Amino acid sequence: MPESLAERRDRVLGAGAPLFYREPLHLVRGEGVALFDANRRRYMDMYNNVPVVGHCHPHVVAAVREQVGMLNVHNRYLHDGILRYGERLLARHHDGIESVVFTCTGTEAVEVALMMARLATKRRGIVCTDAAYHGNSAEVRKLARCQATTGEVRSVPFPDARRGAPADPAVWHLERLREVLDGFARDGVPVAAMVVCPIFANEGLPTAPAGYLPQAAAMVRAAGGLFIADEVQAGLGRTGHWWGSEVAGIEPDIVAMGKPLGGGVPIGAAAGSRAVVENFRRRTGYFNTFASSPLQAAAGNAVLDVIEREQLCANATRVGTMLRDGLAEIRENCEAMGEVRGRGLFLGVEWVTARDAQEAARADREGARRIVNALKDKGFLLGNAGAFGNVVKIRPPLVFSEQDAAAFLTAFAEAAGEARQAT
Numbered sequence: 001m002p003e004s005l006a007e008r009r010d011r012v013l014g015a016g017a018p019l020f021y022r023e024p025l026h027l028v029r030g031e032g033v034a035l036f037d038a039n040r041r042r043y044m045d046m047y048n049n050v051p052v053v054g055h056c057h058p059h060v061v062a063a064v065r066e067q068v069g070m071l072n073v074h075n076r077y078l079h080d081g082i083l084r085y086g087e088r089l090l091a092r093h094h095d096g097i098e099s100v101v102f103t104c105t106g107t108e109a110v111e112v113a114l115m116m117a118r119l120a121t122k123r124r125g126i127v128c129t130d131a132a133y134h135g136n137s138a139e140v141r142k143l144a145r146c147q148a149t150t151g152e153v154r155s156v157p158f159p160d161a162r163r164g165a166p167a168d169p170a171v172w173h174l175e176r177l178r179e180v181l182d183g184f185a186r187d188g189v190p191v192a193a194m195v196v197c198p199i200f201a202n203e204g205l206p207t208a209p210a211g212y213l214p215q216a217a218a219m220v221r222a223a224g225g226l227f228i229a230d231e232v233q234a235g236l237g238r239t240g241h242w243w244g245s246e247v248a249g250i251e252p253d254i255v256a257m258g259k260p261l262g263g264g265v266p267i268g269a270a271a272g273s274r275a276v277v278e279n280f281r282r283r284t285g286y287f288n289t290f291a292s293s294p295l296q297a298a299a300g301n302a303v304l305d306v307i308e309r310e311q312l313c314a315n316a317t318r319v320g321t322m323l324r325d326g327l328a329e330i331r332e333n334c335e336a337m338g339e340v341r342g343r344g345l346f347l348g349v350e351w352v353t354a355r356d357a358q359e360a361a362r363a364d365r366e367g368a369r370r371i372v373n374a375l376k377d378k379g380f381l382l383g384n385a386g387a388f389g390n391v392v393k394i395r396p397p398l399v400f401s402e403q404d405a406a407a408f409l410t411a412f413a414e415a416a417g418e419a420r421q422a423t
């Protein structure tokens, strides 16, 4: 028997490298919202946010191709492209975000953001949520599903308006934050920053209690810390706004960005006030070989061109609303669907054993996996995510059209109906 591609992968990459789907896909080409496998089967990509302007957008491909054929060096030279890109990216943020450090990954951007905050405040304490993921380096990993109540990194319960079950969920969640801030002060590890994804993507897009994040930011600042928004998933038009922070009603002190910035070319960025960034530069002499390069600039500028020209933020709002309304309608006849959540083209559908059961007990991770695999068989690629793994994650490229949404809703209703019959 010849070695299968999956066996070869295990041998070359070492078994354990994660793969999606019961029967993994062998993809060979992408175009717009479509991905094609080795048998030329077409799938609609409802998952990937790196190709935010669609797979292989001709404008991005042309810009990258031209730059690779012209100049591609590290960043210790003057270059207009990267400055233009930095200026354009910064102009999309609120006025307090003035200067930027480019990196190659979201992890590095969060790592730099943490360093910026710690150097600016001369403090070490970091608050995150208990179901977060911000990256995979030794330092940033400390924030992944952190349960710690001692040490330099401590967590608060991720905000879900249903969590804690009190009359006023915002108050309950803010009390938990108060305990962490007080604990830091008591232990002589004062808070440097709180870092969150402003839409709590990895937590499963829970509906945070109204006003939670602005009040949390105010509490952290009052305690002498800074507020860091991790926009790696939430940013660049995904929610119908440029940044998830706009949806959450906050103006962060430091922003970390990544995934979609380069449309496939690795770009990350950490930005803050000029004083915060220059303090970081002075104290660290930070250098990152592939970051801030002419190639990153070409890709990043081209992605911004497309988002602006094709008005993709507005498209995310329009098509996302249609998608969310359609899912809510399907939910009326499908008890397995809990909350339909999210904004723009980043939606989540909770899969539950019973709508009225409590939190983890109601999470139906297997059901979410089954529906994801059923939709893959129908030609739609999704994933499952969230604190309990039971949220079907819907996050197509922002060029997703109303016709694409209609086709997906038809398939989703069929799959939900089949799941109902099977149980």
Ligand SMILES: Cc1ncc(COP(=O)(O)O)c(C=O)c1O
Binding pocket: 105, 106, 107, 108, 110, 133, 134, 135, 136, 197, 201, 202, 230, 232, 233, 258, 259
């Ligand atoms: C919210 C968030 N922040 C940071 C990261 C890390 O980004 P990267 O994988 O590019 O290092 C991720 C990756 O999934 C993420 O979801």
